Amino acid sequence: MTGEAPPPMPSRVSAWSVYDVFSLADGEQLFIGAVSDKQFVTLCQVLGHPQMTQRPEYRDNAARVAVRPLLLEELGAILQHHRADALMPQLEAAGIPYAPIVRPDQLLDDPHLKESGGLVPMQVEDGSIAPTVLLPLLMGGRRPGVRHPLPKPGEHNEEVFGRRTRSD
Secondary structure, rough: OOOOOOOOOHOOOOOOOEEEEEHHHHEEEEEEOOOOHHHHHHHHHHHHHHHHHHOOHHHOHHHHHHHHHHHHHHHHHHHHHOOOHHHHHHHHHOOOEEEEOOOOHHHHOHHHHHHHOEEEEOOOOOEEEEEOOOOOEEEEEEEEHHHHOOOOOOOOOOHOOOOOOOOO
């Protein structure tokens, strides 16, 4: 609307002081979003650092946003000693939004993906069946599924290009 493109997420000024991905022990990553003053206090308690809430620069969200790089660095130093499997149940119980950052191959074991129906079988090129992740959206109240097996390379060239191609 202003004619200027907004900067990408990591460099843009955030409205929330804690809304970021943190590196934990063993190279694990976890998104944590403590977007209210109450959530920040709770997060500090869960992490065993309630004294952070007494510091003037962390008194409220606006103050924390003003020193966000410092805050994220401090939280990062604390979180690097935590393991995701131990921390996630504590965040869950405390009502702090979080999400583990996983590799694509780990999606096949994701309980939310399985429970939501987002993982379905699909026939692949060699005729075998492989689990496939569906798009995370609804159309007409339903999640679009797999309608056809994965096409072989070049299988639809004529339909798509309206002519035969060199690979044919």
